[in-house]
Every structure is written in structure tokens, then in C-alpha cells.
Amino acid sequence: MSEPILSVRDLSVVAQVEGTTHTIVDQVSFDLQRGEILGLVGESGSGKSMTSRALIRLLQSSRLSVSGGSAILKGEDIFTFDERAMRDVRGGSIGMIFQNPSSHLDPVMSIGKQIAESIRFHKAVSRKEARGRAVEILRQVGIPDPERRYNAYAHEFSGGMRQRAMIAVALACDPDILIADEPTTALDVTVQAQILKLLTDLRDTRGVSIIFITHDLGIVSQICDRVAVMYGGRIVELGGKREVIGSGRHPYTAGLVACQPAEGHPGERVRTINGQPPRIGHMPAGCRFHPRCPRVDEWCSTVCPDLVTSGPGHQVACHHPIPHTPAEAAT
């Protein structure tokens, strides 16, 4: 495999609340290849958004901080960058798209201007050239009549168009990586499919790598190449989409897959995972998933399992991974 464009090692995020320190993201490590779509899956509060925001140091509260780890982007550890250098990374190397496009676009600046502004902020180009590029990007993200739409405002766009516009803003400076934080959650299903198509197209044409955060396994199996499943601030399983979704070895992954309403079985009750995800400040000892795990034993409640290789490009953090071959079942 070639050199990954982004290599995250032992990323931890802590929150200081009333004198005590809570670990929200715990030693997360993953690689992102050029032109790859990596899915980051997990329940609410599993730390998936926090992980991605920590990467561009966009933690919204002063109580949150990155407490350790490294993130090597094109050979440089961006966690050692100062605020000024970080500004070039944000928007320049890593672009971000958010869940709710209506509120993440400036309501009083035209869409085209927002794109051109980003271009002009990061690159030394003339006003006219920036405008030309902005129109071109609008065309690329599939906005009809981009010349005219350049002067439109966010409220004049529909939900799907707004999401396209936000993608355009994030793409303005040709970033290497796009972080998509649940970009389709606020959209209806047909528009969702269009946006997913757009993202895969952009990957194919521009070679941009995408970190796709979602809780929808259906989307993951549609567009992702690899998947990282997060639980309680840790990655519990990481591997190719086919391996993780098709034959997940962590009981949590298997539980998530089982929770998807199956096609062709009307009337059957949708399965659930018992219990609640752990709350911050109440993390169980040992494996974070053990209170809800069907394969639990004493070991699980004392020792936290590390992420170990269980197959080609497949890693799982479990003391008792689900066996998928007879050889595995025997051990």
C-alpha cells in the first residue's frame, strides 16, 4: 500500500469538567489512504464527531483539549502546528462539511462569494479568477446555472442544493481530505442518494480522501471503502467495508448490523442492543462494551482489549471476537 495521506496515532481528547478529567476520545489510531472513503460509525456520543473535529482543532469549548497522539498529514504532525499554521490546514488541506447546511452557510453572504472568499483567503488569486473558479466548482457539485446562482443566498436554495453549496465551499481550495460529518442526515432519501453520488464522484475525479461520519450502516456499505466502528470513544473494529459489515468480529459491530431492519421480513421485530451507551464520566472499567455484550466474561470487565489484527487489513478490539471460520472457532 502507498503512503497514507493522513495517519492518526493514539489521538485522545479530554474534557475538563469541574476539576475532573474525562476522556472522550481514547487512543484512536487509523490511516487514511489517498482517494479513500473511510466510514466512522458509531452511536451518538461515541466520539466520532469529536475525533474528526480534533483533527482540525475545531473543539468548540475551552474545556476540551487534545491530550495526546499525533496526526501525520503529508509528512507533518499537524498537532504540533501553531494556530497560524493550523489555519492553512483548515480549508486548505482538510475541508469540512457539516450535517445541517442551512445553518452552516452565512445567511447574508451570497453562495458564490463564500466560495470565492475561501479561495482568495488561501490562495493568491485575483478577484476575477476566484469568481471564475467558484463558478466552476458550483458546476462541479451539480448546481444548475452556476453563473446566475453565484449571487444567490443560502435561503434561496433547497436543502439538497444547500448541501451541494456547502460541499462547494469546502472544496474551494482543493483540500486533500474532506471530513463529512453526517452530511446527509438532514436530507430526504432521494437527495441523500444524490449527495452520496456526488461525494463518490468527487473522490473519483479529484482524488480527494473522505472521512465519512455517520450512524447509518446502509450509507457505509454504499460508499465507504473501509470502516472504523467507534464505541465509548475508542475504535473497536477497523477494516474493509465487506469484512466489517459482512462479517464483523466485534460483538458491538455484529449488534449494529443486526439492528438494521432486514428486507423481506415484514412483521419481524427489529432487534436492538440492550442497555445504553456509556455516559461520559461513567465509563465502565475494562472493555467499554462489556455491560451490554453477549459474549462477556470476567476478563472483559477488568482488562481493556487493544486493537489487534485479526485478518488482512482487519483489526478488532475484543477478547472474544466472533469466529467466522472453523479454524477460528476452534481456538
Next chain:
Amino acid sequence: MTLARTQTARAGFRLAFGGGPLPLYLGGAILLIWFALAVMAPLLAPYDPIFQDGTARLQPPNSVHWFGTDNFGRDILSRIVWGARIDLQIALFGVVFPFLIGTTLGSCAGYFGGWIDTVLMRIIDVVLAFPFLVLMMAIIVILKPGLSSFYVAMALVGWVSYARLVRAQILVIKSSDFVLAATSLGYSHSRIMFRHLLPNAILGSVVFSMSDAVLVLLNGAAISYLGLGVQPPTAEWGIMIAEGQSFITSAWWITTFPGIAIVTLAMGFSLLADGLGELLGVRE
């Protein structure tokens, strides 16, 4: 909320060319008339505003002097038309400087918070602790009575209302998502503040500035009346009223016409503020 507001704003600007709120047109028309009078004063005024005609003192309104003459034989109508220049200038500069200072400092306070916010808010408390006019007069007297001192005093005292207004707005919208998105694009603090936050926060201040113009105008007249602003013999409405007050029982026209001028101009601003507020969906 901000989104809904700006949506109304956008719709409103288009509305303005069709069927906007009546006060807007009315106020705009009044201001336009005064502005035109001020600009064309040399053409419109029948007499020199400071020419003293000893043969025509204290004449009541008649066909030669429509608004009559004062105790020096100066034509009231001409003085009012020329005075519009000064009074419009007072309303303009008396608003612009406090507006600029107030919005800049207010957005800094709201955006950065912390000690900047604390210090600025305490300064504002101190300024507000003094009666407005007393503070103005003190500053003008220290500087030397005159119109420029009036502007300086206005800027030093008037910025506080704008600062408070903008700060409150910035506090509300600084945690909104589009600011986060702007940060995710690597923008600097000043860019986020002036290019993204301020345009979203400033509507309220713009509307307020219109009603503030009324107060500034009355203040200017009051300061001139007290002899601290415009100096005689310059034609200014406040001075005209001051000079005419000793004749109020014998020559009512000296004070009445400049009074009406002040009232109509103030009403123009006030109506415009009302209409603008309605149009932009801003309530004070």
C-alpha cells in the same frame, strides 16, 4: 432566528421597490425634501441668511418675507433653508462616528469576551452613569465650544448604545453553526468578526441609528441653544430658537418656523427608522 431575520431582510429589500411599509416612504420623502433643500440652498433661499436688513426688522410673515424676519432683519425662510445644511450635517456626523466606534468595540467585546468584554462593559457603565447632556456639555466646554467639539463629544458619549446593541447580537450569533464552518475554513478572527458576524449583527444598529439621528438632532439644537455648538451668526435651527425666545410673545414666527423644521426633520428620521425596522423585521 438570525436566519429568519435575514430572510425577511432579503425579501424586504426587494419589497422596497414595490410595496414596502408606508412609514418608510413617508420618512424617506421628508428626508429627501430636506436634503434637496439643503443642497440647493443657494438657489432656493430668497435672501442671504446672515444679511441684516435694518429697515425690515421683526416683520411678520408677508409676501416679501414668507416666514417673516428676526430682530436683525434677517429672512427666517432663508435662514431655515441654509440651516438645513448644518442640521443635516449634525444628524449625519453625530450618528456616523458613534456608530463606527460603537459597532467595532461592541463586536470585539462580544466576540472575544474575557477581559476585553469586562473592561469595555465597565467603561460603558461609567459613561452611562452620567446624565447624557451634562457629560456632553462638560466635554464640549473642555474642548472649546463649536461644532467640531460637538462631534467629538457625541462620539465619546454616543458609542455606548451601539456597542451594547452589537455586543448583545454578536453574543447570540457567535455560537451559530456558520461561524463554526467559517472557522473550519481556517479564517482569522478579524475576518470572521467583520465579514461574517457583523453583517449578521448590524441590522438592529442600523435601525437604531435612524432613531438615534432624531436624538442627535435635538441634542445638536439643544447644545447650540445653550451656546456651546454652532456659533452665531451661522444659521442653525437651535440658535434661531435661542435667539428668538425673548421675542416669543411679540414675534412668534422667529421661533416657531425653526421649531417646525426640527420637528419635521426629526419626524422624517423617526418614520424612516420605524419603516426600516418593520421592513427588516427588527424590533427595538
